[in-house]
């Protein structure tokens with residue numbers, strides 16, 4: 001293959017790649033906006049949970065958009081608290097249990113509203129995670 005043939009081949013190959021790339025972009029494969037998202041409000045993906053999904057006086061599990069698994073609780077109508085679900089004993093995933101948070105591995109129990117270790121081998125409270133109420137959602141603070 002001569003230098004001229006190689007240049008012509010590469011030009012043709014690049015033109016094909018560009019055509020394929022443009023076709024993929026024009027194919028309408030863009031994801032639809034999330035339901036409930038608006039240009040002025042938080043995107044649905046910003047919510048850890050819906051506020052209404054946490055019972056007052058109870059707790060639920062959730063996951064922050066940034067990754068960590070969380071336990072969220074509502075001590076009263078206007079307050080939401082959140083804690084890491086990583087047990088301070090050996091790192092198992094702690095689960096919600098109403099006003100308590102329970103580790104299934106070795107039986108540690110935490111207070112859902114303070115994260116304080118109440119019983120079992122856990123040596124420390126659960127790590128607090130900052131959240132805030134944003135309209136109908138609970139989001140990272």
Ligand code: FES
Nearest residue numbers: 087089090103106
């Ligand atoms: S890992 Fe949770 S009690 Fe042991």
